[in-house]
Amino acid sequence: MKKVNPGDIVFSYKAGKIVAFSVVIANAYTSDKPGDFPKAGDGWDTNGWRVDVEYYLINNPIKPKLHIDKILPLLASKYAPLKSNGNGNQAYLFSITDLFAERLVSLMDAEVKISLINATRTFFDHNAAEQEEEKLKSCPSILETEKAQLVNSRRGQGKFRSNVSCIEPCCRLTKITDMRCLIASHIKPWSECNNFERLDGNNGLLLAPHIDHLFDKGFISFHDDGRVMVSSSLCKSILSAWSISLINVGEFNGKQKKYLEYHRSFVFDKFV
Amino acid sequence: MKKVNPGDIVFSYKAGKIVAFSVVIANAYTSDKPGDFPKAGDGWDTNGWRVDVEYYLINNPIKPKLHIDKILPLLASKYAPLKSNGNGNQAYLFSITDLFAERLVSLMDAEVKISLINATRTFFDHNAAEQEEEKLKSCPSILETEKAQLVNSRRGQGKFRSNVSCIEPCCRLTKITDMRCLIASHIKPWSECNNFERLDGNNGLLLAPHIDHLFDKGFISFHDDGRVMVSSSLCKSILSAWSISLINVGEFNGKQKKYLEYHRSFVFDKFV
Numbered sequence: 337m338k339k340v341n342p343g344d345i346v347f348s349y350k351a352g353k354i355v356a357f358s359v360v361i362a363n364a365y366t367s368d369k370p371g372d373f374p375k376a377g378d379g380w381d382t383n384g385w386r387v388d389v390e391y392y393l394i395n396n397p398i399k400p401k402l403h404i405d406k407i408l409p410l411l412a413s414k415y416a417p418l419k420s421n422g423n424g425n426q427a428y429l430f431s432i433t434d435l436f437a438e439r440l441v442s443l444m445d446a447e448v449k450i451s452l453i454n455a456t457r458t459f460f461d462h463n464a465a466e467q468e469e470e471k472l473k474s475c476p477s478i479l480e481t482e483k484a485q486l487v488n489s490r491r492g493q494g495k496f497r498s499n500v501s502c503i504e505p506c507c508r509l510t511k512i513t514d515m516r517c518l519i520a521s522h523i524k525p526w527s528e529c530n531n532f533e534r535l536d537g538n539n540g541l542l543l544a545p546h547i548d549h550l551f552d553k554g555f556i557s558f559h560d561d562g563r564v565m566v567s568s569s570l571c572k573s574i575l576s577a578w579s580i581s582l583i584n585v586g587e588f589n590g591k592q593k594k595y596l597e598y599h600r601s602f603v604f605d606k607f608v
Numbered sequence: 609m610k611k612v613n614p615g616d617i618v619f620s621y622k623a624g625k626i627v628a629f630s631v632v633i634a635n636a637y638t639s640d641k642p643g644d645f646p647k648a649g650d651g652w653d654t655n656g657w658r659v660d661v662e663y664y665l666i667n668n669p670i671k672p673k674l675h676i677d678k679i680l681p682l683l684a685s686k687y688a689p690l691k692s693n694g695n696g697n698q699a700y701l702f703s704i705t706d707l708f709a710e711r712l713v714s715l716m717d718a719e720v721k722i723s724l725i726n727a728t729r730t731f732f733d734h735n736a737a738e739q740e741e742e743k744l745k746s747c748p749s750i751l752e753t754e755k756a757q758l759v760n761s762r763r764g765q766g767k768f769r770s771n772v773s774c775i776e777p778c779c780r781l782t783k784i785t786d787m788r789c790l791i792a793s794h795i796k797p798w799s800e801c802n803n804f805e806r807l808d809g810n811n812g813l814l815l816a817p818h819i820d821h822l823f824d825k826g827f828i829s830f831h832d833d834g835r836v837m838v839s840s841s842l843c844k845s846i847l848s849a850w851s852i853s854l855i856n857v858g859e860f861n862g863k864q865k866k867y868l869e870y871h872r873s874f875v876f877d878k879f880v
Contacts, residue, residue: 361756361760361765361766362753362756362757362766363753365751365752365753365754388753388756388757388766388767389770390765390766390769390770391770391773392787451786451787451788454788455788458788462763462765479637480637481634481635481637481660482637484633484634484660485634485660488633491734493633493662493734494633494634494660494662495660497662498661498662498663501663510849510850511849512845512846512849512850514723514843514846515664515723516723516726516727516825517818517821517822517827517846519821544818544849544850545817545818545820545821546789546816546817546818546850548817549789549791549817550789553788555789571786573784574784574786574789577782577783577784577816578782578784578816578818578850578851579850579851
């Protein structure tokens with residue numbers, strides 16, 4: 337438990353199936369046994385290690401035993417999670433190689449692959465932005481008030497927001513104009529911007545919160561002429577549950593187009 | 609310029625009308641005259657003070673001159689923004705009394721009143737949460753990893769998110785289940801919670817980003833039995849632009865009901 341690092345992936349194995357995966361979000365820490373721990377754990381020490389994770393259930397779990405021929409060559413001779421006949425070994429946590437993990441993932445649904453990639457990406461993107469913000473805050477050559485502007489811009493607030501609203505009058509897709517319900521979203525992500533780009537109104541769109549979410553995560557993007565691009569990794573059922581019609585949202589200006597090019601290349605559908 | 613404080617409201621007066629209001633977001637700082645400053649400012653010093661604001665245009669600007677009888681008793685004898693005949697005095701920034709400001713606002717559309725209240729509220733809520741987070745980070749009696757959990761919970765991440773997803777399977781309103789598109793939203797706001805409530809899965813809902821926004825800002829709430837409440841301050845056009853149907857979202861459990869009671873009392877429609 338002490339060897340896991342934030343960002344590591346953990347697969348959960350139960351009754352012969354890989355039923356979930358998790359992204360580790362912090363280092364292990366000492367903790368009492370949870371109160372709702374099952375009877376089977378009565379013999380365990382009260383004090384142990386705890387690791388917090390972001391937990392994702394898998395809809396169509398695979399049974400590794402059915403694929404044991406593909407997995408066997410990658411099993412370690414000691415401390416492997418599976419026996420050579422494909423049955424599970426009993427222990428709380430096993431370390432596996434990258435190759436083994438990739439093989440397991442290759443056996444899973446496309447949906448799992450995508451959500452695995454997205455979960456890790458969300459984790460690392462957030463960490464990158466946090467680190468950028470810390471770097472910014474401790475930079476001696478930037479004035480405090482400028483720092484505040486730059487930090488606010490990460491949240492789509494302040495100077496960046498007012499700069500964007502001078503250029504974009506409404507949500508490009510849902511057309512609402514009420515500023516109370518609009519997010520000022522960076523086209524080129526904040527953590528990948530220089531300080532000029534962080535406040536540049538042309539590097540932003542005013543979007544409804546759900547459209548902002550899809551754009552920010554790379555599920556949608558826009559062509560220069562305003563046509564909407566939809567990632568194949570987005571379940572179409574979401575577009576219909578949210579009644580999003582893929583209208584042409586109107587052409588972008590020259591400066592917006594540069595930022596959009598970045599979005600299409602490095603954010604849209606990035607890992608799929 | 610040096611006397612303004614974060615959270616102060618500034619009204620913009622142009623050609624006889626109050627065309628916008630702003631919320632000050634940081635103290636004044638020295639700055640060069642902007643490059644795009646109009647010709648009329650040629651005589652101004654290059655170096656001056658700058659104040660960053662969150663800027664809101666007013667759709668139906670009022671002309672104070674038309675209401676001068678109501679305003680006159682509140683005008684200061686010196687350094688007032690208006691002359692006694694209702695015409696404007698020329699200067700960059702005037703200080704006015706709370707009473708004067710309230711009188712001006714009372715003459716404006718309900719829409720302006722509401723957006724003014726919401727803009728200030730967003731500002732102060734955000735500041736309250738920032739301060740709470742700083743307090744938390746510097747609290748000596750909480751373990752570092754617990755601090756990380758509590759900070760993550762403010763962003764709807766980590767332990768709080770997984771706790772919520774054990775209770776709520778999907779967005780109550782749009783019914784989507786894809787975790788990549790769901791926000792773990794606190795029912796009782798994070799900044800008003802104790803540390804137990806911050807991580808309590810019963811204090812959360814999994815919501816689509818736009819539903820989360822409406823719930824978080826108090827535009828919508830829920831009855832214990834699942835009926836949706838909509839604030840009168842929410843333009844109905846937004847519900848239709850986002851195709852939100854006000855279905856019964858299903859009853860809540862006993863613990864959720866306690867938190868919802870708080871939401872209905874202190875978040876929903878709070879300032880209207």
